[in-house]
Every structure is written in structure tokens, then in C-alpha cells.
Amino acid sequence: MSRREKAWWLVAGLAIVVYALFPVAWIVSLSLKGSADLANGQFLPTKLSWSNYQLILTGGASDLFLPALRNSFGICLIATAISCLLAMFAAYAIARLDFPGKKVILSTALAVAIFPVISIVTPLFNLWRQIGLYDTWPGLIIPYLSLTLPISIWTLSAFFREIPWEMEQAAQVDGATTWQAFRKVIVPLAAPGVFTTAIIAFFIAWNDFVYGIVLTSTNAARPVPAALGLFSGESQFEQPNGPIAAAAVIVTVPVVVLVLLFQRRIVSGLTNGAVKG
Amino acid sequence: MTATTLPPGQKQQPTAALPRRISDRSRAERRLGWMLAGPAFVVMLLVTAYPILQAIYDSLFDFRLTDPKNRAFTGLSNYAVILTDRIWWVSLGVTLLITIVTVVVELVLGFALALVMMKALSAIRPALRAAILIPYAVITVVSAFAWKYAFGLDSGFVNSWFSWLPGVGPNTDWFGGQWSALFVVCLAEIWKTTPFISLLLLAGLAQVPEVLQEAARVDGATWWQRMTKVTIPNMKAAIMVALLFRSLDAFRVFDSIFVMTSGANNTESVSFLAYRQTIARLEIGLGSAVSVLLFLSVVLISALFIKGFKVDLSSTRGEA
Structure with a gap:
């Protein structure tokens, strides 16, 4: 590669970094603007101010934001754990065992993944009110499985196909049962794949907005995206922009850290098996 | 346990001495397969198939949550209302x-x-x-x-x-x-x-x-x-x-x-x-009808891709 060509690819790479970071940088900058700066029409604040963060973490908006943060973490973690557990067994069966219905399960996962969330949520809205699941954690965890379970099944089956199965057979030769071979040999080999799947499933649950606004009404279960979306409408503050930006930064930081730490695995998880190798 | 030590490719090899053994094993494998994959399968069905069936049912009624007593079966009239309303076509146009x-x-x-x-x-x-x-x-x-x-x-x-x-x-x-x-x-x-x-x-x-x-x-x-x-x-x-x-x-x-x-x-x-x-x-009937139409559009788009462009979905996402 000539030096000129190298420089050219470097510039293109830089453009990608700017593309990816620009809106994130903007929301960070906005969150650091004091009320005097908010409407200055500029990208950067003239003076750094932590007042927006104070407002949502300790001030008047903290009773809206902090419960939402707790709900989001709790609900998404539980939904991720359940779907990973279910998907682990399903993906093992799909990747390893020979049984009719394998195709049915994978096609169902595909169909569920492309299902319009709005079509699920309208009947649930009515049902949840009748059976008392409206505005509760289980009331969100159950529908979240429709988001996290299909992608967990795909991603994990793709990972499980890469596992050297001879080792399982070796264990079986040594007298292990199918179940023992699964637990003692395959689980440790599969752990990285399960971990990656969990991150991706968590992202998807964390991103949900539709279930969050429709199936909750109070701090009891409302997750962060829904709280943010409704905050603008019913807030007592003159300018909700600053506090919303600060809250947006706080919920974005953990996912960005996860991405930076595990980028290689996440990319292989997202694309592994999506395109046949 | 001779059958289990063979690599998967040779499992089905017909050997005169072992036919019963192999079918036993494959039956056990089948059962284990459904035992492992079954729960995930059932959960997926419960969280999607049930709601869409409920939505189809609800869409046939004139039903407001603010006025639950006057729920009345109206057949397909919700669909007629939607499909003759400009709002639906504008929203469909915007979405497309x-x-x-x-x-x-x-x-x-x-x-x-x-x-x-x-x-x-x-x-x-x-x-x-x-x-x-x-x-x-x-x-x-x-x-x-x-x-x-x-x-x-x-x-x-x-x-x-x-x-x-x-x-x-x-x-x-x-x-x-x-x-x-x-x-x-x-x-x-x-x-x-x-x-x-x-x-x-x-x-x-x-x-x-x-x-x-x-x-x-x-x-x-x-x-x-x-x-x-x-x-x-x-x-x-x-x-x-x-x-x-x-x-x-x-x-x-x-x-x-x-x-x-x-x-x-x-x-x-x-x-x-x-x-x-x-x-x-809170127009459950009308809203459900819109949900069903949205669902049908998604099915239509997928069918278009799979039949029209011959997208082979069996080669995607985890299928061996």
C-alpha cells in the first residue's frame, strides 16, 4: 500500500470515528450547559456547569430518574438472565442434537424477532390491567423475553456450532452421560459465547421504549427510556433539555463502556451466523 | 455404548447388529432435544402468538376502555373505518x-x-x-x-x-x-x-x-x-x-x-x-385493528423478500 493510499484510509477511518461520536459528544456538551448557555446556539457551553446532573441525581428530578434507573437495571438483568438460560438449552439442542423441529424453533425465533412490538403491546395493555401485571416488574420482564430470547437463540446456536464437540464425545467415552458432558465440558467452553449473548440481549432490553411507556404508569416499574420520553411532556422545569441530556449521558455511559471493553466479541456475536460461513 | 463414540457423520451407518440400539438412541435424542428447546419455544409462542390472536379478536369489536359496558361485535367494520380514513394512508405513506x-x-x-x-x-x-x-x-x-x-x-x-x-x-x-x-x-x-x-x-x-x-x-x-x-x-x-x-x-x-x-x-x-x-x-378495537394491519404489512414485506428476492433465511442465524 502506498503512503498516499495509507493516508487516505486513515482519513476515512477518522471520518467514521467523527460520525460515530459526534451526536454523543453533542449530548455530553449539552448536559454540561447551564441554563444561561442552553440557548446559546453553539455546540459547546461557554462555562461548564454540573447543575443538570445535580438536578437529576440529588435535586428535584431525582425521584423521577433514580427509580427509573433502578427499574431499568433490574428488569433488563432479569430478562437477560432468563432468556440466556432458556436459549442456552435450546441452542445446545439445535447445535448438537438431531431432532425434528429444529427448523421450526429457528424459524419461530426469526418470526418473533421481526414481530412488530406495537402489535404485541396493545393486547397486553388490556390483559395486564385485568390480571394485575400492569406497572410491575414481571409485567415488563415477560414481554422483554420477546425481544431478548430470539436473538439469544440465534447468537448462541452460532457460537455453539464452533465448539469442538470431540471433547464432549471424549467425555462420553470416559463414561460421562450426555448431561454430564454438557455441564462439565460444554458449559466452560461455551461461557464466552453465553457472556457475549448476554451483553447483546441486555442492549436490546435496555433500548426498549414501547413496552416501557405502554405497560407502566408510575415509578414502580417505568424504565429509563420511557421516563426520558415522558419527562419532556410533564415536567415542571422551564427547560427540560439540560436534565434530559444529563440523564441520557448517564444511561449511555455504561453501554459505551461495555462496547469498548468487549467490542471484538460483540461484533462476532452480532454477525456470527448472520451470514453463512 | 459403542454408538455414542462414533463421530456424528457415521451415526446412521446401517450395521446389522445395531439397528434397535440406534433407534433407541435417536428416540432419546429426540426427547432430550425437545426437553431442552421446548421451554424457549413455548415462551416465544406465549409472548407473541397469544397477543396477536387476542389483537385479531379485539379488532372485531367496537370497544373503548372508557366505556367497557357497550362492547359490541362489529365484524370487520373497524378495518373499514381505518382503510377509508386519510390518517391511515398518511401514516402508511410516512412509514414507507x-x-x-x-x-x-x-x-x-x-x-x-x-x-x-x-x-x-x-x-x-x-x-x-x-x-x-x-x-x-x-x-x-x-x-x-x-x-x-x-x-x-x-x-x-x-x-x-x-x-x-x-x-x-x-x-x-x-x-x-x-x-x-x-x-x-x-x-x-x-x-x-x-x-x-x-x-x-x-x-x-x-x-x-x-x-x-x-x-x-x-x-x-x-x-x-x-x-x-x-x-x-x-x-x-x-x-x-x-x-x-x-x-x-x-x-x-x-x-x-x-x-x-x-x-x-x-x-x-x-x-x-x-x-x-x-x-x-383507549380505543382498544380500533387500535387492535391497526396493530393487526401493521402485523400483516410486516408479514407481506417478509414474504416479498423471501419469495421475490429469494432470500434464503435458512442460511442465516445459527441454522447448521
């Missing part, structure tokens, strides 16, 4: 416009990003990969707020940065008109979801055999010829899968519209219409 514009732009932009990542020096590749994952990981609502505030009259910088463009001034209200508002919605969607497409395309690019590229180069093909005659035909499967997933995803657009315009100025999408009927107006 957003879907087509974002998917086309994302495909081109995503391909460019994938090419850069493919060719980029290995030293900066991890940095690029991490950077491109950030829009994917940012919550859609957060991205919508970022773009809304950037273009907004009260706190934005876009108007002052781009005041040199004709038609843009300090008082340009981007969310005051249908076209300008949809432009910003598309921009936010494109920013957020292009990385996903480009990662799928990158995986496809990596599978184009290098020998084909070399052969074309030796034969004197230009860069453009190699791209259109070798690279793109060889990654058609990856392109189609990316297109299908993104089209269906774009067709469900809701979050950005909720945050940016709340459907004002004819910017309502089909999902938003269903939400407004059911949740805001």
Missing part, C-alpha cells in the same frame, strides 16, 4: 417513506463504512470497530433527543452552523413542517442503525474469495468493475439479509417519532397510530 429512504441510504453508507473497515490498517481497526458500535449501543430515545436538540429552536446549534445554506436561518423550525421533520427523523434513524448494516456487510465482504479479486485484477478489471462484477454478486446473501432485517426494523419506527414530533404535522408512523388509538384514546 422512512423505510425506503433510511434503508437505501444505510445500505450505501453502510457499504462504504464496511469497505473502510475492511481496508483500514490493522492498527486502527479495533478503534474503528469500537467507534462504530457506539451508535448501535446508544438507546434510540437518547439518539432521538440528541438530534432533536441539535435541530431544535431553543437549544440547537444546527441553525447557526448552517445559516449559510439557503432556507436555513436562526428561526428555521425543523419540526414545524412535515418534510423537514421527517428529514431529521430519517437522519437520526440512519445514524443509529447504519453500524448494524455495515457490520453485517463487513462479515459478507470478508467471505468474498480473495482469489476471485486477484483473478479479476490480473485480467485488468477496474476497481468499479471488480466491485460490481465480483464483490457485490458474491455477497448478495449478506446484502439481502441486512436489507430484510433493516426494512422490517425501519417499518416499525416509533421511538424517534414519539420523541421528536409526537406525530404532529403529518409525521405519524403506523406504529404511532396504533399507539395513539389504543393507549391515548
